[in-house]
Amino acid sequence: MIKLTINGQTVTAEDGMSILDAALAHGIEIPALCHDPDLKPESSCRLCLVEVDGRPWPRVACGTPVKDGMVVETNTPEIRATRREILQLLLDNHPNDCLTCQKAGECLLQKYAYEYGVTFRTHNGARRGGEKARFTDTSSPYILRDESKCILCGKCVSTCAELNERSVLSFAGRGFETKVAADRDETLEASTCVSCSRCVAVCPVGALIDRRVREKKIRPWEADRQTIQCKACEYGCEYEVLKKGDERVIRPLSPSGGRPLCLKGRLFVEAEVSSDLRTPYKKEETEKGRKFVRTTWIEALELDGILDRITCNETDSGK
Ligand code: SF4
Ligand code: SF4
Ligand code: SF4
Structure with a gap:
């Protein structure tokens, strides 16, 4: 363990830890859009800039390891002004x-736009996706994509590659045309995506959305929320139950400990909890490529014999 000073407060941290993780461990918030504790640092959003040892140029807190005796300032007027400009350019x-x-x-x-007093549009010019937000990929029954809201943080790309051991997503294009693409810029349906929704769980903005929650018109802040564990396998991934009136839907949470997620688990939890069951889908290889096709709940839950593990409480689930 080493000692450093953050905003005048002496804190201890593990040698090699990032400044960002050390600060967060002591309740000192540093804004970041691309940080995820389970992923390697992306350092793409640049919002976690801090001053180190009084040097005039800022460093990214997520990619700078702590050192013994280091002095860090996270919230100087200059740092706040730089972050504000970054946020302004994003908006x-x-x-x-x-x-x-x-x-x-x-x-x-x-x-962060609220915290830093940033408002929409102070510079004119082209905007991602044009003037209006729209879903650019509606091919999946589980995930909606809106490229115009993507801030290119890279969390979905990393999470798909690092935690799912598959690399469906990657950056494509250059400069202003840069975007996140599935395989060879295919729809989620045509791609090798397995609908685990882990990318949805880590996306910091509305670029990747859980379609079933959206269709229910439930926003998390207006719902009663409860975290439950999936019982489909020994991982026990966490899902969140959103309850509004008589409606109940689930959404995957970003799993701790670098666990993967899977569609099997999602269907298992959905069958246990949801207020009305929506048609499950599976992907099939056809002559025209990969297609989502409707399946039955019996077939979906017979995957790996998970049907046997459902202990449906009729009173509680309404089924
Ligand atoms: S749903 Fe899963 S497999 Fe599909 S793109 Fe997202 S992380 Fe990758
Ligand atoms: S889709 Fe979301 S997670 Fe992926 S790069 Fe864009 S903003 Fe980041
Ligand atoms: S992703 Fe949605 S909520 Fe977030 S800033 Fe964009 S429009 Fe607003």
């Missing part, structure tokens, strides 16, 4: 859609 290239966006209320971009 200048973003649809003004918070009113109807599924992510509103838990969107990190919205949260």
